[in-house]
Amino acid sequence: MTVTDVPTGPVVPVEPDPGARTGRPVAHDGPRVDVLGVRHHGPGSARAVAAALDELRPTVVLLEGPADADPLSVYVPGLVPPVALLATVDDDPAQASFWPFASFSPEWQALAWAAAHDVPVRFIDLPSGTVAALTAARRAAEAALDVPADEDESAVPGGADSHASSVPDVEHDVPGDEAPDTPAPASVREDPLGALAAAAGHDDAERWWEDVVEQRSGSLETFAAVAEAMAALREHAEHDTRTPEGDEDEELREAHMRQQVRAALREGHARIAVVCGAWHAPALTTPLPPAAPDARLLRGLPRVRTTLTWVPWTTARLARGSGYGAGVSAPGWYSHLFSVHEDVVPRWFVGVGAALRGRDLQVSSAHVIEASRLAESLATVRGHRSVALDDVMDATRAALCDGDAGLTEWVTRELVVGTGLGSVPDGVPALPLDVDLRATARRLRLKLEDAPRNLDLDLRTDGGLARSHLFHRLTLLDVPWATPRTSTVRSSGTFRESWTLRWQPELSVALAEAALHGTTVVGAANAAVRAAARDADLPRLTVLVEQTLLADLPEVLDALLGRVDERAAHAGDVEQLLDAVTPIIRAHRYSDVRGTPVARLAHVARTMLVRASSGIVPAALGRDDDTAADLARRVAEADAAVALLDHDPTTDVWVRTLRTVAAHDHLPGHPVGRATRLLLDGARITPEDVAERLSRVLSVGTPVRTQAGWIEGFLAGGGLVVAHDATLLGVLDDWLATVPGDALTDVLPVLRRTFGAMPAAERRAIGDATARLAARRGRGGPAAPTGDDGGLAIDDPRIAGPLATALLLLGGGR
């Protein structure tokens, strides 16, 4: 801290100063510089910073953060955290960095203090444009050397220990779809205070901070102690080769920060407060080393143009450990630790109790007390000095949630992470993407409003089509302003689309993330598709093709189809191919309907169909009943799509395959039955033909299970066919009469499933037909299977068997 110093370290060679021991600044007449080394997003640090600033009353506050963000500090009074500073590179929006701020972030407290006291704030880290340029240069160098870029290190241009996070490679990290995940243990540089806590055996760094650090009498002494500990850590890291090589920009960054401190001194500020990551504290502590080496180091640094602004943020995003999350796993808990000073644990449980009562659960104050007692008791059993988050959560589950895991998870989501959403005032520079979206919306006469509104689009009108494109593009960008009311995929052959529009506040955050893809809606959507396609498997790719068509993004479609073709060539899995065929054919159809035929699409659809065709028979051989049934279902789905191809010559290949399957003697029954049915429905074979095949399959020699599978596969296409065709029904009936008793029990479940799946009307029709058949063949018994079990009392055992079965199958459901 301050003018005084820490024990000599190789990094900052300074004289030991008596002040270091007392923790008090040495009184002298010159300007005073206090360095407040913090834990990024640490509520304990945040509180200490607020207290220290109140005590110091600095004339300027210097803050670790991009130097080019200075003009944005004027907006602080209107911001509601969580918010983030977002810097995007003008020529490459994907190169972006975020600096998230929560109310409990020390950096935010410093900003808020300065705003409240009308004291200027300077961000003193390297400007965002320089950081981006350095990162780009490094990646280029790595690419040239063909060294695979180490994601973790190069991913954070702000520096490993900066509180910035960034997404230089959004392609691997499509915004919005990952759940809050547990942050990996931070390195010494990233979270030196956490590392110290861990070394002392504490898994909860914030509680450690309270236990150890804040028990000192004042916040200034706290920061002195932090600086001291950091000097020792840095010295250690310097000598310890195992410590991961820190961030390559560290030297530059610290030189830049020192220069900024010097500049503030030159301006004549009497009291300067520097708020930075604890790791840097020793490097910024006065007396500073000579300026010349720093100036030399910084001369001629590259810089690209960037745009900076404030964007709203959410607590859930703060909780994310990857991408641009802050890796704060428990923002809600941290916020509580920050704002509550006494009875931290009981008050927390009061909040949990209230939330649970909101879900109509009985939670009395006695409960809340018991939960607190359990948490305290757990802390004792576990040897924690004070109650830590895991004690709190375990107590929540045992005492408040009746042991229920799901309810406990809900508490985690609602309270431990929290549902906070920040906001930025009007007038804050808008992101280019935001500007473009609003302009587009205005042009299409759409309003971004919170009240939900339904909209039906007629795609034959220019306006309808343009709106549809916009909505689909935003869907690809994960900005779900418009959500389809009916499945757009299903209706892709029609001219109507129904949407519900609702601009919820969270969408501003989603839009900020989407801004990483580009500066215009079209550009960003193109980039998003390209990014999503990179690691996508075949099914995902085909979905993308459809979405891209709907979004009218011809620019990427070609590349996308190239990938589909390539993936299809390598797909070893017929299932994947079959699943892919349907959406591609549908897309092909659709592009025709909308008057934008894509030649390549037809080509891809055809080759895929051919590939899938050739794989079906080998794939079906030797399957068990269940997986064979599954394959049959996919074949049927693909067949429905093939029908859309009309008279395309490729359909011949498909039909030939179906014929091969239907005639195959060694395949499981299910696909054979299903293929036969598909051929019949397509009028490729006659009913007589089918009856012949059926009686062949049902003759002795074929295993009963195969027979049952055949029937199930055949009837999966609907049961009425047997009600209307007496020949088929007769064959079936004869078979049932001759299946031996023990084999019958074996296939009964399958048959039950087959008939049970049919609608009641179908079953009734088959029942009536069976009764007619029985009457015609001169068998007695009831005229119709009324469900009256009296029908079972027939004497002739040869008839009683099948009839009973038929009744069981047909009447069972009524």
Added chain:
Amino acid sequence: MTTTPDLLRPHAEQQFASELAALAAQDDRPRPPAWHLSPQAVVTYLMGGTLPDGTVISPKYVGARRLVEVAVATLATDRALLLLGLPGTAKTWVGEHLAAAVSGRSTLLVQGTSGTAEDAVRYGWNYARLIAEGPSEAALVPSPVMTAMREASVVRIEELTRIPSDVQDALITILSEKTLPVPELGTEVQAARGFNVIATANDRDRGVNELSSALRRRFNTVVLPLPATFEEEVEIVTRRSAQLGTSLDLPTLPAGHEEIRRVVTVFRELRSGRTLDGRTAVRPPSGSLSTAEAISVVTNGVALATHFGDGAIGPDDIAAGILGAVVKDPAGDAAVWSEYLETVVREREGWGSFYAACREVAG
């Protein structure tokens, strides 16, 4: 470990007397009133560890330490503990060891059934005396609960949900007021500090005699899960069958023995409805196939091999046991088992003789 050789099934405090004594001797942390050990030492007793003097404490519960910590911390706050879980997840086992470690005895026990009457929870009368002498202290027959209240001990209530609700209600007063009035004598028994209740209840019993919310509120609840991983379950079965075997003078199997792994494989696959590699779906049978049953299949297998076989446990020693555990309902389960044998066991490498043994016992 001191075992009491004459007892078929010694109580935890008997079987592990020397571990408990060593823990007590070296326990320098504060103990809640009437506790025999500090809470930390109770956790060590359940989870295992090595004491400063080198005494090895065997793990009793194999699973997440935090669950045991929550259970012990609950008892340390005088709050009643409810252990909830599927059958065979060690609820009774954990309850018994907790009672043994906290109070030095696990024998104060109410076994819950639909026939459990109020006098099992409160008190009854010696009618001969009652008639001869009128209501008196001497004619009163205390329940285990009353004894625990007087003697500052933990009492266990097994299968709480099977107890009729009016009897459950009697517990509410005891747990909330910590007193048991005896209106016939115009007196009451007040619980001494150290009194507490550990109850167990079966997850599958939901809806049988659902705990009233008033009673439920008197408990902190810890859910004991099925073993999370294959290896964890193998460890439980190895350890427990060894312990059980020792008391029956049976040889112990080395950790991770092939037959143990086989039993655990079969149980986990049938329980979860899919093979361990996730490739093949299998139909689960009606029974719960608990770890406890796996333990008894292995223990019986060792006994079979020792007394009737060549001493080394093999597939034929476990086949019958597995069949018995799987086929609970002859109608459906037999088909399930045969399907599993045909589709999974038959093809599995190294399982040929097991397949043959199973086919033989299935007849």
